[in-house]
Amino acid sequence: xxxxxxxxxxxxxxxxxxxxxxxxxxxxxxxxxxxxxxxxxxxxxxxxxxxxxxxxxxxxxxxxxxxxxxxxxxxxxxxxxxxxxxxxxxxxxxxxxxxxxxxxxxxxxxxxxxxxxxxxxxxxxxxxxxxxxxxxxxxxxxxxxxxxxxxxxxxxxxxxxxxxxxxxxxxxxxxxxxxxxxxxxxxxxxxxxxxxxxxxxxxxxxxxxxxxxxxxxxxxxxxxxxxxxxxxxxxxxxxxxxxxxxxxxxxxxxxxxxxxxxxxxxxxxxxxxxxxxxxxxxxxxxxxxxxxxxxxxxxxxxxxxxxxxxxxxxxxxxxxxxxxxxxxxxxxxxxxxxxxxxxxxxxxxxxxxxxxxxxxxxxxxxxxxxxxxxxxxxxxxxxxxxxxxxxxxxxxxxxxxxxxxxxxxxxxxxxx
Amino acid sequence: xxxxxxxxxxxxxxxxxxxxxxxxxxxxxxxxxxxxxxxxxxxxxxxxxxxxxxxxxxxxxxxxxxxxxxxxxxxxxxxxxxxxxxxxxxxxxxxxxxxxxxxxxxxxxxxxxxxxxxxxxxxxxxxxxxxxxxxxxxxxxxxxxxxxxxxxxxxxxxxxxxxxxxxxxxxxxxxxxxxxxxxxxxxxxxxxxxxxxxxxxxxxxxxxxxxxxxxxxxxxxxxxxxxxxxxxxxxxxxxxxxxxxxxxxxxxxxxxxxxxxxxxxxxxxxxxxxxxxxxxxxxxxxxxxxxxxxxxxxxxxxxxxxxxxxxxxxxxxxxxxxxxxxxxxxxxxxxxxxxxxxxxxxxxxxxxxxxxxxxxxxxxxxxxxxxxxxxxxxxxxxxxxxxxxxxxxxxxxxxxxxxxxxxxxxxxxxxx
Numbered sequence: 001x002x003x004x005x006x007x008x009x010x011x012x013x014x015x016x017x018x019x020x021x022x023x024x025x026x027x028x029x030x031x032x033x034x035x036x037x038x039x040x041x042x043x044x045x046x047x048x049x050x051x052x053x054x055x056x057x058x059x060x061x062x063x064x065x066x067x068x069x070x071x072x073x074x075x076x077x078x079x080x081x082x083x084x085x086x087x088x089x090x091x092x093x094x095x096x097x098x099x100x101x102x103x104x105x106x107x108x109x110x111x112x113x114x115x116x117x118x119x120x121x122x123x124x125x126x127x128x129x130x131x132x133x134x135x136x137x138x139x140x141x142x143x144x145x146x147x148x149x150x151x152x153x154x155x156x157x158x159x160x161x162x163x164x165x166x167x168x169x170x171x172x173x174x175x176x177x178x179x180x181x182x183x184x185x186x187x188x189x190x191x192x193x194x195x196x197x198x199x200x201x202x203x204x205x206x207x208x209x210x211x212x213x214x215x216x217x218x219x220x221x222x223x224x225x226x227x228x229x230x231x232x233x234x235x236x237x238x239x240x241x242x243x244x245x246x247x248x249x250x251x252x253x254x255x256x257x258x259x260x261x262x263x264x265x266x267x268x269x270x271x272x273x274x275x276x277x278x279x280x281x282x283x284x285x286x287x288x289x290x291x292x293x294x295x296x297x298x299x300x301x302x303x304x305x306x307x308x309x310x311x312x313x314x315x316x317x318x319x320x321x322x323x324x325x326x327x328x329x330x331x332x333x334x335x336x337x338x339x340x341x342x343x344x345x346x347x348x349x350x351x352x353x354x355x356x357x358x359x360x361x362x363x364x365x366x367x368x369x370x371x372x373x374x375x376x377x378x379x380x381x382x383x384x385x386x387x388x389x390x391x392x393x394x395x396x397x398x399x400x401x402x403x404x405x406x407x408x409x410x411x412x413x414x415x416x
Numbered sequence: 417x418x419x420x421x422x423x424x425x426x427x428x429x430x431x432x433x434x435x436x437x438x439x440x441x442x443x444x445x446x447x448x449x450x451x452x453x454x455x456x457x458x459x460x461x462x463x464x465x466x467x468x469x470x471x472x473x474x475x476x477x478x479x480x481x482x483x484x485x486x487x488x489x490x491x492x493x494x495x496x497x498x499x500x501x502x503x504x505x506x507x508x509x510x511x512x513x514x515x516x517x518x519x520x521x522x523x524x525x526x527x528x529x530x531x532x533x534x535x536x537x538x539x540x541x542x543x544x545x546x547x548x549x550x551x552x553x554x555x556x557x558x559x560x561x562x563x564x565x566x567x568x569x570x571x572x573x574x575x576x577x578x579x580x581x582x583x584x585x586x587x588x589x590x591x592x593x594x595x596x597x598x599x600x601x602x603x604x605x606x607x608x609x610x611x612x613x614x615x616x617x618x619x620x621x622x623x624x625x626x627x628x629x630x631x632x633x634x635x636x637x638x639x640x641x642x643x644x645x646x647x648x649x650x651x652x653x654x655x656x657x658x659x660x661x662x663x664x665x666x667x668x669x670x671x672x673x674x675x676x677x678x679x680x681x682x683x684x685x686x687x688x689x690x691x692x693x694x695x696x697x698x699x700x701x702x703x704x705x706x707x708x709x710x711x712x713x714x715x716x717x718x719x720x721x722x723x724x725x726x727x728x729x730x731x732x733x734x735x736x737x738x739x740x741x742x743x744x745x746x747x748x749x750x751x752x753x754x755x756x757x758x759x760x761x762x763x764x765x766x767x768x769x770x771x772x773x774x775x776x777x778x779x780x781x782x783x784x785x786x787x788x789x790x791x792x793x794x795x796x797x798x799x800x801x802x803x804x805x806x807x808x809x810x811x812x813x814x815x816x817x818x819x820x821x822x823x824x825x826x827x828x829x830x831x832x
């Protein structure tokens with residue numbers, strides 16, 4: 001089944017937004033057994049939009065389009081599909097009524113521009129959109145399907161999950177593709193490539209290697225007619241990879257380091273606290289992105305200046321003697337966080353986020369300390385001082401180190 | 417000049433990464449006067465990659481490809497370009513030497529797999545890559561150009577800025593497109609559309625309206641043969657839009673709310689402190705993403721539990737009486753942050769990040785307080801409790817409110 005995605009929006013071609021919709025949808029195809037052949041982005045420009053849809057109507061059995069269903073004049077998806085299929089747009093009374101209801105509910109009059117969101121063509125059915133005003137279109141003719149969904153990711157994803165995916169799942173029961181991603185830290189891409197060379201020639205499952213922000217990921221893809229068969233193929237290769245890569249593997253699939261560390265902390269009944277200087281709250285917000293993090297994360301301090309560090313309890317003599325960007329101060333920050341917030345483990349991070357040198361320390365230099373009340377470990381990293389790279393990398397390194405500590409010293413710790 | 421972008425990588429078609437490279441590159445085209453016609457994503461699969469490159473070689477004068485230049489077996493861009501052009505790959509001795517040097521510098525032996533990164537075809541010149549091991553390719557024949565750059569965004573952007581963009585700028589001096597984005601908050605997309613209707617029919621500059629995380633953005637695009645002419649066209653429409661939208665406009669182009677608030681604080685010589693519950697450090701890390709934020713941001717607390725809030729100074733009676741998720745506690749948090757960190761303004765945020773109800777409060781309910789020592793304002797928001805939406809939206813609302821306060825109450829404040 002030839003399938004393609006078309007993302008519509010001039011802001012994509014001007015680089016003003018990243019096209020997260022097509023990546024989300026792409027990720028939804030394998031479990032449906034659908035192989036995606038193309039992703040194309042086009043602007044809100046009628047001629048080229050019609051061209052792209054016409055090419056898709058000609059070459060693909062299933063086309064999934066997002067964007068261009070808004071109320072404004074540059075929202076042209078409905079008009080373009082009508083043109084490609086040679087069908088006429090008409091206002092649908094039921095849809096108009098539903099639209100008016102949505103506006104009534106939020107106590108507003110419907111702007112006249114929104115009426116175009118209530119139009120259909122004969123081959124199109126409306127797809128309900130409980131998250132916004134633009135219904136989707138399910139267009140079907142001559143055995144071909146075009147699905148048009150709104151551009152705002154939340155609306156699109158809701159519509160996909162509740163309406164579109166279930167209908168597609170019923171229609172297409174082909175081969176199933178199952179994937180497994182193993183996530184490693186502490187190895188380079190080429191080194192991983194050499195270590196796993198024997199597995200790279202396999203055609204089912206295939207193996208791909210990707211450098212990511214949190215380490216090198218390895219992705220296995222297995223095809224079979226039933227999910228259980230595909231899983232069995234995966235299991236075999238995964239075992240081999242685990243033998244080869246051992247402790248470098250910290251998680252699988254959708255795992256984040258924050259999830260993994262959170263599960264370890266929760267499993268041990270330990271509470272964490274943080275004090276951040278150069279990462280400025282990035283570690284805290286990363287930790288609290290995991291639902292339920294309050295079970296193991298007490299909270300933290302963001303302490304940029306020496307004055308604030310000292311006010312919170314970091315000894316001023318230590319800063320005077322070693323400088324604020326030092327292993328000693330990182331350790332004191334970890335200890336203060338742990339003690340002040342009555343946690344079991346404290347993490348302290350101090351460094352130079354860049355782009356300039358600070359107190360004689362080069363941009364990108366970071367000290368990360370972990371203190372569990374019995375011992376205090378400190379590591380030093382040098383990260384590329386571009387944008388928020390230092391924040392991100394230092395947080396990843398802190399979490400990976402914390403994971404190692406929780407795993408290897410589990411016997412020292414309270415209830416593990 | 418017909419131009420297209422091809423992003424290469426199976427992880428894109430599987431939805432495992434968002435294709436940020438093509439959005440970055442798309443954004444680089446307008447100032448060069450290059451109009452982008454297509455963006456296509458293809459996987460690391462030889463047949464389809466060759467197809468995509470062949471189509472591009474046939475229809476576009478300039479093709480910019482990213483990805484597939486790594487050292488592993490599924491990095492196929494060099495092989496595919498060679499096949500499309502019918503030229504032979506050969507190892508280039510100078511490139512081999514440079515590669516060995518890179519590895520020597522980090523004290524490692526070059527893995528044998530990396531040798532493929534030192535290959536060229538007769539029509540290709542290597543583009544230096546000081547950020548990684550993969551040189552780019554500048555391929556030129558029969559008046560057509562293919563530029564191949566590595567996939568990791570940092571390497572690609574560095575190569576683009578230092579090597580590729582300057583060469584393209586010299587080559588193509590066509591029409592210049594200049595854009596101006598005005599960013600608003602507090603209006604819906606359809607309402608903005610109605611307000612600016614008269615300007616929507618203009619063809620130079622054109623006007624686009626986009627719903628974003630930090631409000632509704634309006635983008636003007638002007639074309640002219642010289643930058644000054646394009647700027648003049650923009651200026652005229654921008655003035656009209658500012659008359660229509662007034663105070664709702666908080667920034668332009670690359671401005672973020674954190675930048676705008678930071679400039680206001682710095683201009684007034686005021687220091688800010690934060691105490692966050694449900695946003696978990698998101699506001700702190702947003703503020704510290706702006707370089708130089710230490711000039712106006714003292715630091716903050718991340719305080720999830722009542723216990724931590726009380727330990728930091730929030731009166732326990734207040735929590736007992738009103739509940740932790742209340743305007744009163746938000747105000748106390750703002751005051752404690754301001755006083756404890758000796759700042760001029762404190763922001764306190766408490767709420768339910770979701771997905772579950774908490775203490776009888778619905779998911780998404782957030783109270784945001786701003787305290788400047790003379791008065792304390794508090795607003796209440798209800799945000800969609802999906803993923804990190806509550807964190808993001810509450811932080812945006814806090815920053816926008818802070819901006820309003822800084823602007824309107826500037827006479828109350830110390831040095832403004």
